Structures are given as C-alpha cells and as structure tokens.
Amino acid sequence: MRHWLCKSEETCYSITDLERDRRAGWDSVRNYQARNFMRDQMKVGDLILYYHSNADPTGVAGIARVSRTGLADPTQFDPRSEFHDPKSSRDDPTWIMVEVEFVERFPEVVTLTALRAEKALQGMTVLARGNRLSVMPCDPDHFEHVRRMGRSSKAAPGATGRAAGASTAREPRRASAAGGRALGKR
DNA sequence: GCCAACGTTGGC
DNA sequence: GCCAACGTTGGC
Numbered sequence: 001m002r003h004w005l006c007k008s009e010e011t012c013y014s015i016t017d018l019e020r021d022r023r024a025g026w027d028s029v030r031n032y033q034a035r036n037f038m039r040d041q042m043k044v045g046d047l048i049l050y051y052h053s054n055a056d057p058t059g060v061a062g063i064a065r066v067s068r069t070g071l072a073d074p075t076q077f078d079p080r081s082e083f084h085d086p087k088s089s090r091d092d093p094t095w096i097m098v099e100v101e102f103v104e105r106f107p108e109v110v111t112l113t114a115l116r117a118e119k120a121l122q123g124m125t126v127l128a129r130g131n132r133l134s135v136m137p138c139d140p141d142h143f144e145h146v147r148r149m150g151r152s153s154k155a156a157p158g159a160t161g162r163a164a165g166a167s168t169a170r171e172p173r174r175a176s177a178a179g180g181r182a183l184g185k186r
Numbered sequence: 187g188c189c190a191a192c193g194t195t196g197g198c
Numbered sequence: 199g200c201c202a203a204c205g206t207t208g209g210c
Contacts, residue, residue: 130191
C-alpha cells in the first residue's frame with residue numbers, strides 16, 4: 001500500500017466537506033504529474049494525508065482513503081466548467097481521477113510550520129522548496145509521524161475546527177462522487 | 187498583494 | 199528541441 005498527500009484549497013473543498021459527503025471524486029486536477037500518480041499508482045485502500053492549502057492555518061487536516069480508481073474526471077466534459085477540456089473525449093479521457101473517502105479529521109490541523117519543525121519529517125516531499133504538486137507520494141514513515149502528530153494535538157476531540165457546514169465554499173470543488181453530483185470548479 | 191518557483195505555450 | 203513569455207500555485 002502506498003501513502004499520499006493531496007492538497008485542496010480549504011475554501012474549495014475541505015476535510016469537513018469530505019466528512020459531510022463521505023466520498024468525493026478528486027476532480028479538477030490539471031497537472032500531468034499529479035494525474036499520472038492518480039492514474040498509474042493509486043490503489044484502492046491507499047491512505048492520504050489531506051492537506052489544506054491557501055488556508056489559515058495551512059497544513060494537514062486529516063486522513064482520507066482511496067475508494068475507487070480509474071474514473072474520468074467529469075469536469076473535463078462540462079462546457080460550463082472552468083476545467084472543461086474540449087480536446088478530451090469520452091472514449092479516451094485525458095483527465096483520470098480517483099474517488100476518496102473520509103477517514104478522520106484531526107482535532108487540530110498539523111500546520112506547515114509544525115511539519116517543518118519536525119526532524120523526523122526532513123525530506124518530506126511537501127516540504128520541498130517550490131513544491132506545487134497537488135498530489136504527491138508520501139513516505140510511510142512520514143505518514144505515520146504526521147498521523148501521530150494529528151491525533152495527539154491537545155484539543156479535545158470534536159472541540160475543534162470549524163463546525164460542519166461552516167465552510168462557505170464559494171465554488172464547491174470535487175463533489176463529483178460516484179453518483180455524479182453537481183460539480184464545481186476548484 | 188507580493189513574489190518565488192515551477193508548468194505550459196508557442197515562435198522559431 | 200530550445201527558450202522566452204506567460205500563467206498558476208501557494209506561502210507569507
């Protein structure tokens with residue numbers, strides 16, 4: 001089993017949104033390297049560190065798991081989507097995504113600052129300078145270390161984070177679960 | 187809003 | 199295939 005780290009802008013689709021929806025298609029990725037990881041290497045059952053970017057604070061907010069693989073990202077076929085790709089065909093879709101399911105939300109976000117401060121996490125991919133990938137592999141030891149940090153944060157379980165529904169995502173992203181719910185952009 | 191870093195595009 | 203220009207990401 002592999003481990004991963006996936007970024008989502010918190011205001012677009014947060015761990016709380018995934019907790020509510022239970023499952024979501026990881027749509028709207030338009031980077032070939034990220035796509036290749038999803039298409040070629042992710043397997044059902046792989047665990048994912050769920051990272052909030054453009055957030056306050058930015059960092060790992062919880063854990064998700066790959067629940068389906070090899071799905072065509074529906075936004076590429078939607079002419080009204082910002083992620084519409086007219087060059088892609090249904091017969092041979094360019095953008096392949098996975099579906100992920102909620103596993104857990106940490107009592108507190110493990111901030112980027114906290115990650116950087118950990119000796120054990122030196123060399124972690126997401127900490128590399130200039131890293132802009134939204135889907136990247138994560139060393140299993142790093143994964144375990146971050147999970148431990150997330151679970152041992154001081155806040156009482158449930159006493160934290162924004163209340164469910166508080167995420168006023170202007171444009172819901174990644175709501176393209178198996179059922180093909182309305183999608184958004186990022 | 188700024189800026190560093192990287193990806194993509196397109197002329198040649 | 200090179201490379202400059204441009205666009206995007208994402209931390210701050």
